[in-house]
Amino acid sequence: MIRKIIRIDEDKCNGCGACAAACHEGAIEMVNGKARLTREDYCDGLGDCLPACPTGAITFEEREAPAYDEGAVLQAKAEKAGIQIPMGCPGTRSKALKREPQAQAPAKAANVASQLAQWPCQIKLVPVNAPYFEGANLLIAADCTAYAYGNFHQDFIRNHITLIGCPKLDEGDYTEKLTRIIQNNNVKSVKIVRMEVPCCGGLEIAVKRALMQSGKFIPWQVVTITTDGQILEQ
Secondary structure, X not given: OEEEXXXXXXXOOOOOOHHHHHOOOOOEEXXXXXXXXXXXXXXXXXXXXXXXXXOOOEEEEEXXXXXXXXXXXXXXXXXXHOOOOOOOOHHHOOOOOOOOOOOOOOOOOOOOOOOOOOOOOEOOOOOOOOHHHOOOEEEEEEOOHHHHOOXXXXXXXXXXXXXXXXXXXXXOOOHHHHHHHHHHOOOOEXXXXXXXXXXXXXXXXXXXXXXXXXXXXXXXXXXXXXXXOOEEOO
């Protein structure tokens, strides 16, 4: 297929390795002291590596290339972290999650306080402009993450403005609205929290596109949660 993909000019590459570190998909490796696109099917064509390159050795080009294979990327990340992902889409595979029994909580135990800082929090419902976006650390999370990860409020929602959605169930694309939110407000940082399932990649891609289209350079991070509630190491 013809698609947008990165091109690395090895003559300009100084071998610093910044692009390889910036590539969350693992498409770039250092070979003989130079950056090289070793897995074209791992390159999503969004160019996270471009701003990391100090010499301008990385550009976009449109050419024949294999389609981006998010499932293969997730599988590679899981293997690197020593986590087994079953064949097929984990998002639709039924399985029971066995937990170790915990001691019963005291009858009058205090409720855990919510850390949600604003309302609404659904991407589809939240306004494009709001006072709470000023200087905000933005959390953009897939719906299921808060259910899968037990300490979600304390570890992720606290000190963040939270937007949630599900690219598989919601109609349309989030990119345009997220772009307007980032363009129109002084957002300090963006954290994406998604599930390991491939369909959740739609949320990550939408946020990355929004960051690029906004024209702003904002620190961002992706955290992936496994279906049994663990953080998948990047």
